Amino acid sequence: MQSAVDACPGMITLHPARDGDVARIRLPGGYVTARQWVAVGALAREFGDGNVDITARGNVQVRGLRPGTCAPLASRAARLGLLPSGSHDRARNITASPLAGLGRPSLRGMVRSLDAAIVAEPVLAALPGRFLFAVDDGTGGAALARSDVGLRRIGSRTQLFIAGQFAGLRLPVQAAAVSAAIDAARAAVGLGVGTSASRIRDLPGGGRAVAAVIGLAVGPSAPPDDGRLPLGVSGFAGRDVLVAGARLGRLSAAQVTLTGSLLRRGDMLRLATAGRIVIPLSAAPAVAAGILADAGLLTSDDDPMAGVGACSGMACSRSLSDVRAAARPLPGYARTHWAGCARGCGAPNDADLVIATGPDSFQIGGQPADAALAGAS
Numbered sequence: 001m002q003s004a005v006d007a008c009p010g011m012i013t014l015h016p017a018r019d020g021d022v023a024r025i026r027l028p029g030g031y032v033t034a035r036q037w038v039a040v041g042a043l044a045r046e047f048g049d050g051n052v053d054i055t056a057r058g059n060v061q062v063r064g065l066r067p068g069t070c071a072p073l074a075s076r077a078a079r080l081g082l083l084p085s086g087s088h089d090r091a092r093n094i095t096a097s098p099l100a101g102l103g104r105p106s107l108r109g110m111v112r113s114l115d116a117a118i119v120a121e122p123v124l125a126a127l128p129g130r131f132l133f134a135v136d137d138g139t140g141g142a143a144l145a146r147s148d149v150g151l152r153r154i155g156s157r158t159q160l161f162i163a164g165q166f167a168g169l170r171l172p173v174q175a176a177a178v179s180a181a182i183d184a185a186r187a188a189v190g191l192g193v194g195t196s197a198s199r200i201r202d203l204p205g206g207g208r209a210v211a212a213v214i215g216l217a218v219g220p221s222a223p224p225d226d227g228r229l230p231l232g233v234s235g236f237a238g239r240d241v242l243v244a245g246a247r248l249g250r251l252s253a254a255q256v257t258l259t260g261s262l263l264r265r266g267d268m269l270r271l272a273t274a275g276r277i278v279i280p281l282s283a284a285p286a287v288a289a290g291i292l293a294d295a296g297l298l299t300s301d302d303d304p305m306a307g308v309g310a311c312s313g314m315a316c317s318r319s320l321s322d323v324r325a326a327a328r329p330l331p332g333y334a335r336t337h338w339a340g341c342a343r344g345c346g347a348p349n350d351a352d353l354v355i356a357t358g359p360d361s362f363q364i365g366g367q368p369a370d371a372a373l374a375g376a377s
């Protein structure tokens with residue numbers, strides 16, 4: 001059942017929508033193997049409407065689920081290693097710098113350790129789905145500044161952040177850093193996260209209060225996040241990597257299979273904000289980009305839709321407008337996220353929010369968007 005401080009779906013607690021139930025599958029760090037990825041597409045086809053949505057935190061959602069599918073869906077996900085704990089289903093929210101491990105040290109070990117430590121701590125089953133752990137390697141993209149508990153690796157040391165502020169610890173050992181992150185999360189639960197608040201910043205005293213419980217003090221804020229990855233092919237230490245994008249954050253099951261087929265053997269996909277999919281390639285870069293462009297994915301920032309996103313629109317009972325049909329580039333706004341109501345679900349950090357106020361009326365920055373819409377093609 002969803003609580004007042006946790007409306008986020010999971011695999012055990014689904015979210016009801018106009019088109020059926022929605023399940024969210026957590027992918028800590030945004031990492032997913034080819035086998036898991038293709039299986040996610042198969043789950044969407046078998047149990048839902050056949051589409052896979054990539055969330056702003058690099059998790060995935062399947063929707064249009066029919067009544068009675070929760071148990072078989074969860075059981076299949078568990079067999080794939082995508083649901084290691086029913087009790088901690090919605091607590092495993094971990095973002096990571098999506099380019100880590102590509103020409104620089106990997107964060108996968110740290111993400112895996114943190115995930116295992118969250119699941120091993122019974123108290124942390126209370127963490128709401130909005131609570132965020134971030135693991136950053138200095139290249140950004142993990143939303144460290146907007147996280148509740150963050151770890152940033154700088155050289156051989158790892159810094160602890162609480163509510164986006166440096167908490168004074170620089171730890172030389174990964175295990176100690178993970179342990180400090182768990183201590184901070186446990187302190188947050190003790191102060192009311194999961195019962196009276198969903199984020200540390202919403203607690204009385206915020207990050208300062210959480211830090212004090214574990215004998216620390218918060219200082220400077222993390223650098224602001226640099227948002228979405230550029231689309232296209234890059235080389236990282238001799239490895240070709242394609243960053244592709246899901247249009248309005250959504251992939252068909254066929255597109256899921258196709259992206260998985262291009263992943264270099266033994267590597268992992270990384271899912272990131274604004275529907276970005278980082279694919280270490282098995283195929284020649286131009287060929288891979290051509291295949292995905294032909295299949296309807298975004299492969300270049302020259303595509304007019306590269307900066308456009310949308311929430312689930314009319315599938316959500318709160319939506320005032322069919323924002324997925326309305327979403328388009330707006331003159332004067334390089335990046336927009338179209339939302340069916342003021343909640344603004346799924347908005348990337350780097351986008352201007354276009355909020356529906358009626359079936360054909362929108363606001364940007366609190367102002368009527370009529371002029372921008374009039375100029376849109």
Ligand code: SF4
Pocket residue numbers: 311312313316317318319320339340341342343344345
């Ligand atoms: S922004 Fe509003 S309409 Fe869109 S998914 Fe969220 S609650 Fe629903």
